[in-house]
Amino acid sequence: MSLQVLVSTMFQNKEEALMLKMNINSNAVVINQCGEKIEETRIIAMDGKHITWVNSPERGLSKSRNLAIKNSDADICLIADDDMIYIDNYEEIVLKAFKDIPEADLIAFQVQTLERCSNQAKKDKAKIYTSFRE
Numbered sequence: 565m566s567l568q569v570l571v572s573t574m575f576q577n578k579e580e581a582l583m584l585k586m587n588i589n590s591n592a593v594v595i596n597q598c599g600e601k602i603e604e605t606r607i608i609a610m611d612g613k614h615i616t617w618v619n620s621p622e623r624g625l626s627k628s629r630n631l632a633i634k635n636s637d638a639d640i641c642l643i644a645d646d647d648m649i650y651i652d653n654y655e656e657i658v659l660k661a662f663k664d665i666p667e668a669d670l671i672a673f674q675v676q677t678l679e680r681c682s683n684q685a686k687k688d689k690a691k692i693y694t695s696f697r698e
Contacts, residue, residue, distance in 0.1 A: 565639045565662060567655055568593055570632035572625055573646035575599070579608055579617055586648055589613065590655040593635045595620055595628040605635070648675070 569592040576582050576596045583592070593616045600619045608615040616635050620628070629643060640662055642654075651657075661671050 565659055567591070567640045567642065567658060568636050568638035569642045569644050569650070570629065570636060571595065571644045571646055572628040572632065573597070576646070579615060580610060582646060583610060583613075583615065586644070586646065587650045587652065589650075589652065591615070591638065593632045594618065595632045597623055597628055
């Protein structure tokens, strides 16, 4: 089984910086909605990964994701925004999940976000504060 991360982004011009920021260590398709007048597709080899980078004049998240799916050749696709940061072994986790549940067409994964961490910390702090007041 093969896996690709499908990334929707805007106005990016540093491919490697985006891949490093997101910690993408698998193959990927990046749809970069930018000021180009025509659609341009490049294949970039980066640390043993193949990144299909598409500069697109079209706007809209659903258009971007549909274009990413159209350009994907993987068995499994992870849909991502450019503000996600993947854990180091995400590819292994996802491939194992599909091997463990071979009849699955779609598996939703719970991901930890920085906002969720911050909100949880606020809730925990409020609980502690409340328990001290009682």
